C-alpha cells in the first residue's frame with residue numbers, strides 16, 4: 001500500500017447518480033488485484049476522511065485504476081463534480097482482495113447493486129477461471145454496471161422491479177442453479193441482508209464449498225491502525241478489521 | 257546550518273517533538289509500511305487496559321466539518337498481549353514508547369502502571385476517554401480525582417515517568433492541569449477528544465452506535481490551542497500539546513504557546529505521510545528563519 005498523488009483522467013456518469021472514475025497514479029502501485037480497494041480524497045479540505053471504493057479495474061503497470069461509485073452523501077457528491085485533470089490523494093491498494101486457490105476452476109460471483117464493482121478486475125486477476133455471476137439490481141438503469149464483468153463471466157441478472165418467476169434476488173437465482181453447476185467457491189458482495197440470506201442458504205442447503213463475503217464498514221485510517229472499521233468474529237473472541245484483515249472474509253468467520 | 261529538533265521531557269530524550277497520538281496509530285505497524293517509524297519522536301500506543309476489551313458496536317466514526325467523531329470504546333488486546341506481542345516490535349523500531357493506559361477503577365490504574373513500570377519510556381494516563389463509561393473519564397473531570405488518581409499511579413511508577421492526559425470536557429483546564437502537577441505528574445498532555453454528536457437525518461438516528469463520540473481533527477485546533485496555552489501558564493511541568501494538528505505550522509503554534517512537544521492524531525487518517533511531511537516542514541521553516549534549535553520556539557508567543 002502506498003500514498004500517492006492521482007490525477008482524474010475520467011469521471012463520468014454512467015447511470016442515474018452512478019459514476020465511473022479513472023485515476024492516473026503519480027507513483028505506480030504494485031500488488032493490485034480484484035477485491036482490493038482504494039481510499040481517495042474528495043478534493044475538499046473540510047472532508048478530512050478519504051472515501052473507500054472497490055478497485056473495479058487496473059492496468060498491468062499499476063499506473064491506472066478505475067472505480068465506480070454511487071452518489072450517497074457529501075463526499076461522493078463533491079467527487080462527482082470534479083473535472084478531469086483534478087489532483088487528489090489516494091492510498092492504495094488496500095485490503096486483502098479476493099485470493100483464489102489455484103485448484104478452483106469454477107467460481108460463483110453473487111453481487112447486489114454497487115457490490116458488482118469490486119469484481120470488475122476479476123478477469124484480469126484470474127484469467128484462467130470460469131466465472132458465473134448472479135447479479136441483482138434495483139432496476140434496468142444499473143445495467144451499465146455489468147459491462148466490465150460481462151467480458152469474463154457468464155451473467156444471470158434479476159431486477160427488483162421485475163422479479164423472475166423462480167427468483168426474486170441474486171441469492172435465489174444462484175440457489176436455483178447451484179446443484180447443477182459444480183462450483184468450487186462462492187464470492188459475494190452486496191448489502192448485509194444479502195449476506196444473511198446467503199449464510200442461511202448455506203446452512204439450510206448444507207453447501208460446503210468455500211464462501212467469501214466482501215464487507216463494508218465506515219472507516220477512519222483505512223490502513224488498520226484505528227480500529228474503527230471492525231466486525232465481530234463468529235467463531236473466535238475479538239474483532240477483525242475490515243480495512244486490513246478484509247474486506248474479504250470467509251462467510252463463516254464473521255458475524256453478519 | 258545544523259539544526260536541532262531534539263527535545264528532552266522529564267529526562268527522556270526525543271529525537272524530535274513529534275509523537276503519534278494514542279488510538280490513531282495502533283502500535284505503529286501499519287504506518288511502518290509507509291515510512292520507518294524510527295523517524296518519530298515517540299509513539300503513544302492504543303489505550304491499553306488490564307484485560308482485553310472488544311470496544312463499542314459500529315459505526316464507530318462519523319465525519320463532521322473539518323473533523324471526525326469517534327467512539328471506538330477502547331478496543332485493545334490487554335496489557336499482557338501488549339507486552340508480549342507489541343512491545344518487542346516497538347523496542348526494535350527505535351522510537352520512544354509511551355504506553356497509553358486506561359482503567360475502570362483506581363485499582364486497575366495502579367495495577368497496569370505497576371505492570372508497565374520500567375518496560376516503556378513513559379506512561380500516558382488516559383483519564384479522559386469519553387467513549388466508555390468506565391474508561392477513566394470519571395477520574396478526569398474533577399480536579400480532586402485527577403490529583404488522586406495521579407498520586408496513586410505515580411506511587412507505583414518508580415522507574416517510568418508519568419504523563420497525565422487531560423480531558424477538555426471540564427470546567428477549568430488550568431485547575432485540572434494543576435491537579436495533575438500536584439498529584440506528581442512528570443508532564444501532561446492535552447487535549448483528548450471533545451464530546452460531540454452527529455445525526456443521520458434520513459433515519460433520524462445518531463450516526464454513531466454509541467450515540468455520542470469524541471471529536472478530533474482540524475475543527476478542534478483553536479480550542480486545543482487555547483487550552484494548551486492556559487495549561488502552560490498554570491503548571492511548571494512540561495506540556496505536550498495536541499488536538500487538530502495537521503501540518504508543521506500547527507506544530508509551531510502549539511510550541512509557541514508553550515508545548516514542549518506535540519502529538520499528531522487524526523491527521524494520519526487524512527494523510528498517512530503527514531508525520532514525515534511535518535518533520536520536513538519544520539526543518540525547512542527553521543532553516544529559512546535562522547532558528548537552529550526547536551527548543552528556542554517554546555513559549556515564545558508575543559502577547
Ligand SMILES: Cc1cc2nc3c(=O)[nH]c(=O)nc-3n(C[C@H](O)[C@H](O)[C@H](O)COP(=O)(O)OP(=O)(O)OC[C@H]3O[C@@H](n4cnc5c(N)ncnc54)[C@H](O)[C@@H]3O)c2cc1C
Pocket residue numbers: 037049050051052053054055067068069070071072073074075076077114117118215216217218219247318319
Ligand atoms: C471496502 C469498501 C469498498 C467500497 N466500494 C464501493 C464501491 O465500489 N462503490 C460505491 O459506490 N461505494 C463503495 N463503498 C461505499 C462508499 O465508501 C460510500 O458510499 C461512501 O464512502 C459514501 O461517502 P459520502 O461522502 O457520499 O457519504 P457521507 O455519508 O457524507 O460520508 C460520511 C462518512 O461516512 C462514510 N460512509 C458513508 N457511507 C458509507 C458506507 N456505505 N460504507 C463505508 N463508509 C461509508 C464515508 O466514507 C465518510 O467517511 C465501499 C465501502 C467500503 C468500506
Ligand SMILES: Cc1cc2nc3c(=O)[nH]c(=O)nc-3n(C[C@H](O)[C@H](O)[C@H](O)COP(=O)(O)O)c2cc1C
Pocket residue numbers: 220226228277278279280302303304326328330356382385421447448449471472473474476498499500501519520521522523
Ligand atoms: C479513532 C481514535 C481513537 C482514539 N483512541 C484514544 C485512546 O485509546 N487513548 C487516548 O488517550 N486517546 C485516544 N484518542 C484521542 C487522540 O489521542 C487525541 O487526543 C485526539 O484525537 C485529538 O488529537 P487529533 O485532533 O490530532 O486527533 C483517539 C482518537 C481517535 C480519533
Ligand code: FES
Pocket residue numbers: 218219220221222223224225226227228229230241242243244
Ligand atoms: S479504518 Fe482504521 S482500522 Fe480500519
